[in-house]
Amino acid sequence: MAVQFVSLVRGVGGMGLMTGEVVKGAFTTKFQFREFLEQAWFIASVTMLPAVLVSIPFGAVISLQVGNLAGQLGAQSFAGATAVLAVVREAAPMAAALIIAGAAGSAICSDMGSRKIREEIDAMEVLGIDPVIRLVVPRVLACLFVSVMINGIVIATGIGGGYFFTVIIQGGSAGAFLSSFTALASLPDLYISMVKAALFGFLAAIIGAYNGLNAQGGPSGVGRAVNEAVIIAFMMLFVLNSIMTAIYFQIVPQDGL
Template sequence: MTTEAERNPPAPTPTPPRPPRRPLPGLGAFRQTGRLFALAAAVTRAVFKRPFQLREFIEQFWFIASVTILPAALVSIPFGAVIALQVGSLTQQLGAQSFTGGASVLAVIQQASPLIVALLIAGAGGSAICADLGSRTIREELDAMEVMGVSPVQRLVVPRVLATMFVAVLLNGMVSVVGTLGGYFFNVIMQGGTPGAYLSSFSALAQLPDLYVSEIKALIFGFIAGIVAAYRGLHPRGGPKGVGDAVNQSVVITFLLLFFVNMVLTGIYLQIVPPKGG
């Protein structure tokens, strides 16, 4: 005879579900970095594909230039003045007033000018690019473009990135000239420097590769500003608030990358190109 326990066996105890695995700390940052580099590679490849969106490029170029040219000119004057005043005060203490012009102008051309341009482009043009692409993304316009066989990278991202690069190069030349004139004016007027000593020290220390590296920095910084803005615009997280957060993140990330890349490029340039007269 079967017992009661054999006829009615106890129900098996359900196995508790396993808690979901948490991603490793910092893995998301590596994933985002990889996607950013993948977008940069895709943009580089799409530059050489046809058709090229010339109309979109001209519109973006004009927009970014119009919102950055006046602030760049106004900001470059106090930057050049502060550098000239600080360098002039230091050279007076060391008894080397004759090197004020060369030191201040090199600081403006090599360091201040490309950074000023890149920061303004990232803050004005880059934020607008991120907001535009982010709004298109949350409205699913980019998904519709992909369904129709149109590449959003080639149609929207490439013209914007090229526009930031070309505007950065052109504005860098203007900022270098305006910053140099501002430093010259404040050194001669406020610190009693002589125009001849300022110009002679500039011609004695400066060289043409200094302008080349400044333009190369501006080109690279413009590329970074455009790529970061486009990446954050293509990947917003949730609704209009996510677009606003993406704009803020794009500006902050661009600033951090610009200062790091500027340090690397400056170190490489100083190792490759010897100083004039050295």
């Protein structure tokens, strides 16, 4: 138990130090623009289609559930606004985060781990090249950028799917669905969604990079590091989402009917 606790503390501290190095390196060193573009394109290529495929059932399920509940309460006209709030505030950033952590985070971890066991990281350090600045910073920024982009795609697709299932499938009013947007939804809802997506993408990349750079035990060790990175990222994302949502409700006043 003591060994596991020490390992946990060491891991949290190491991720904190890496976060500081990444933030500092992003503003104080030469930006690896080419590496950033390559990583952003790779991450987008492996996450774009899953994001679209996930967002459609997300919007459909939320709209169906909210539409049925609103109909039972006699508030069918507010089904659109409620579905939009659910998609924008929670479903979209969480879907983007899970896709980024599962696909991009694991890819970053396996890449860093493979470089570690091939001693490429040690060779870079011998040559005086900081692997965090050269490899981690562009990948973290690429994850952050793509996560925000995917969040926007999930929002648009989820709302479109919600409109289809609410208006076409359930026979709701298109005018009521659209006009109810302004009743409960507001720009801060979109802002917090984008901030969540950016932080989730940043965190997933940091966890993946840290686990990869600390992988040990050959190829099997890289596999274990990838599994740990995905599990830790999922847990941290849910915890961070709960904290940010609670803070948001305390800071931003909510509109009434």
